[in-house]
Amino acid sequence: xxxxxxxxxxxxxxxxxxxxxxxxxxxxxxxxxxxxxxxxxxxxxxxxxxxxxxxxxxxxxxxxxxxxxxxxxxxxxxxxxxxxxxxxxxxxxxxxxxxxxxxxxxxxxxxxxxxxxxxxxxxxxxxxxxxxxxxxxxxxxxxxxxxxxxxxxxxxxxxxxxxxxxxxxxxxxxxxxxxxxxxxxxxxxxxxxxxxxxxxxxxxxxxxxxxxxxxxxxxxxxxxxxxxxxxxxxxxxxxxxxxxxxxxxxxxxxxxxxxxxxxxxxxxxxxxxxxxxxxxxxxxxxxxxxxxxxxxxxxxxxxxxxxxxxxxxxxx
Amino acid sequence: xxxxxxxxxxxxxxxxxxxxxxxxxxxxxxxxxxxxxxxxxxxxxxxxxxxxxxxxxxxxxxxxxxxxxxxxxxxxxxxxxxxxxxxxxxxxxxxxxxxxxxxxxxxxxxxxxxxxxxxxxxxxxxxxxxxxxxxxxxxxxxxxxxxxxxxxxxxxxxxxxxxxxxxxxxxxxxxxxxxxxxxxxxxxxxxxxxxxxxxxxxxxxxxxxxxxxxxxxxxxxxxxxxxxxxxxxxxxxxxxxxxxxxxxxxxxxxxxxxxxxxxxxxxxxxxxxxxxxxxxxxxxxxxxxxxxxxxxxxxxxxxxxxxxxxxxxxxx
Numbered sequence: 237x238x239x240x241x242x243x244x245x246x247x248x249x250x251x252x253x254x255x256x257x258x259x260x261x262x263x264x265x266x267x268x269x270x271x272x273x274x275x276x277x278x279x280x281x282x283x284x285x286x287x288x289x290x291x292x293x294x295x296x297x298x299x300x301x302x303x304x305x306x307x308x309x310x311x312x313x314x315x316x317x318x319x320x321x322x323x324x325x326x327x328x329x330x331x332x333x334x335x336x337x338x339x340x341x342x343x344x345x346x347x348x349x350x351x352x353x354x355x356x357x358x359x360x361x362x363x364x365x366x367x368x369x370x371x372x373x374x375x376x377x378x379x380x381x382x383x384x385x386x387x388x389x390x391x392x393x394x395x396x397x398x399x400x401x402x403x404x405x406x407x408x409x410x411x412x413x414x415x416x417x418x419x420x421x422x423x424x425x426x427x428x429x430x431x432x433x434x435x436x437x438x439x440x441x442x443x444x445x446x447x448x449x450x451x452x453x454x455x456x457x458x459x460x461x462x463x464x465x466x467x468x469x470x471x472x473x474x475x476x477x478x479x480x481x482x483x484x485x486x487x488x489x490x491x492x493x494x495x496x497x498x499x500x501x502x503x504x505x506x507x508x509x510x511x512x513x514x515x516x517x518x519x520x521x522x523x524x525x526x527x528x529x530x531x532x533x534x535x536x537x538x539x540x541x542x543x544x545x546x547x548x549x550x551x552x
Numbered sequence: 553x554x555x556x557x558x559x560x561x562x563x564x565x566x567x568x569x570x571x572x573x574x575x576x577x578x579x580x581x582x583x584x585x586x587x588x589x590x591x592x593x594x595x596x597x598x599x600x601x602x603x604x605x606x607x608x609x610x611x612x613x614x615x616x617x618x619x620x621x622x623x624x625x626x627x628x629x630x631x632x633x634x635x636x637x638x639x640x641x642x643x644x645x646x647x648x649x650x651x652x653x654x655x656x657x658x659x660x661x662x663x664x665x666x667x668x669x670x671x672x673x674x675x676x677x678x679x680x681x682x683x684x685x686x687x688x689x690x691x692x693x694x695x696x697x698x699x700x701x702x703x704x705x706x707x708x709x710x711x712x713x714x715x716x717x718x719x720x721x722x723x724x725x726x727x728x729x730x731x732x733x734x735x736x737x738x739x740x741x742x743x744x745x746x747x748x749x750x751x752x753x754x755x756x757x758x759x760x761x762x763x764x765x766x767x768x769x770x771x772x773x774x775x776x777x778x779x780x781x782x783x784x785x786x787x788x789x790x791x792x793x794x795x796x797x798x799x800x801x802x803x804x805x806x807x808x809x810x811x812x813x814x815x816x817x818x819x820x821x822x823x824x825x826x827x828x829x830x831x832x833x834x835x836x837x838x839x840x841x842x843x844x845x846x847x848x849x850x851x852x853x854x855x856x857x858x859x860x861x862x863x864x865x866x867x868x
Contacts (some may be wrong), residue, residue, distance in 0.1 A: 388807025492709075
């Protein structure tokens with residue numbers, strides 16, 4: 237058995253865990269990121285977290301894997317302009333931590349980390365190739381083909397969230413229209429629910445948020461659906477349709493018919509997954525229909541730490 | 553210098569050429585396919601064509617490359633259900649011709665053949681990775697990444713024509729909606745021009761087709777555009793927008809920002825290409841914008857024979 241440390245660097249918290257080569261988390265802690273204090277403070281906090289995890293462990297550690305937001309050069313370990321991290325231009329995170337911790341350090345962006353995590357510890361045990369989709373504030377992704385992350389020419393491949401399903405559709409933050417992120421990104425979901433609920437005065441969602449829409453999260457919609465709220469059920473199905481429509485283009489182009497969906501909104505569960513699968517089956521090219529597989533990420537809530545740990549077990 | 557024979561197997565004619573390793577066609581002939589007579593007759597005709605080309609040539613031939621329609625297993629050299637070839641179930645075209653000709657024979661589908669042709673003899677001399685698009689009856693494609701054809705899991709990758717730009721858009725033959733093939737496939741172009749022209753009674757297209765729409769081809773639209781026909785110019789620009797919109801999804805997902813466009817409709821030229829490029833630049837993700845390159849296939853009218861010949865020079 238081998239052991240590594242996985243670090244999930246988020247905007248509000250840094251999650252650090254000791255993970256074995258079977259993907260089991262043996263210990264974990266969370267520290268505040270304190271992003272507003274700038275890169276030095278954040279790096280100090282990461283170091284502190286890793287050392288806390290390593291304290292009282294006699295295990296030999298293979299290295300530290302870090303999943304981080306922003307544009308990452310995984311070869312150099314640099315992090316560029318992560319959103320919500322003021323003061324970060326380009327930071328040599330890998331190099332700095334390698335020196336401070338005297339360990340092997342691998343840095344990847346969070347979407348790639350999720351895909352590699354799923355490959356090493358999740359559905360990758362069964363599938364050599366799949367399209368990974370992560371549903372969160374944004375809609376990210378990664379393409380795993382023959383057990384390798386497909387990076388494209390500049391390292392930015394896998395932007396499933398910016399497949400457009402309607403060139404006149406919802407305006408996306410990226411400047412384009414109809415990107416599936418502009419339907420399934422958390423803020424877009426919340427905004428559309430707020431707007432649409434006016435037509436559904438009887439929805440249980442009003443009660444769940446105490447008539448205060450600032451309490452509304454994607455989780456509220458799931459709760460409402462579990463309470464058989466018609467609006468919430470239809471909303472989740474609709475989101476599945478949008479995601480499925482985008483995936484049809486991806487699957488037709490890549491001939492990779494296995495899809496793994498993770499991130500918070502994936503918690504909508506069977507309602508969402510059935511809708512995604514039915515939409516794909518309805519529209520995808522004929523020879524692909526019999527091979528379509530849609531799965532929920534196996535890493536779920538622990539995808540951050542486990543994915544970061546998986547970076548040390550992935551063959552670069 | 554090495555020499556190979558390239559065979560472009562089309563629904564109406566079989567084009568055969570002797571091609572050198574620089575991609576120069578030294579001799580070529582065309583024979584009728586006689587597809588209605590069934591596979592045996594077609595195979596006989598291919599053999600006849602190859603032998604005619606080899607007659608009076610003292611060159612040593614490396615092998616025979618064949619670009620064919622339908623679903624191809626390039627490893628086995630089988631051709632399955634090529635459209636417009638009655639009586640073809642699964643035909644072991646590669647094996648049969650290997651025996652009859654006593655040469656190495658490689659079979660690929662026409663879209664892959666075009667992409668490999670472009671890689672070996674065209675823009676691939678400069679670019680290691682590009683998205684190939686072929687505009688014809690259908691809209692085909694191929695993904696070249698690091699000088700390899702990306703085949704996906706089942707060998708069917710590269711279906712650029714079935715990226716959808718509008719989930720409520722034009723009905724596509726594949727059963728889906730809004731596929732770019734349902735805008736740029738030859739028959740779709742002709743059908744939409746016929747319909748739209750009613751509103752443009754002054755268009756020079758009426759004259760060019762002698763008021764008989766059965767004479768209308770994509771070439772007519774190009775001719776009209778060259779005569780400064782406003783409708784034709786706008787139509788070509790519009791087609792470029794549709795193609796560009798589909799390519800945005802492909803480029804965002806693959807991080808392959810170089811696009812090579814071939815096939816008949818690519819003959820629309822600068823009007824089309826500028827429109828494609830502008831649309832991509834308007835919509836593609838920010839980090840990709842500075843790297844976008846849109847090129848016309850270098851093989852043009854000879855893509856069929858040259859692409860088939862290139863199969864022998866491609867490292868499988």
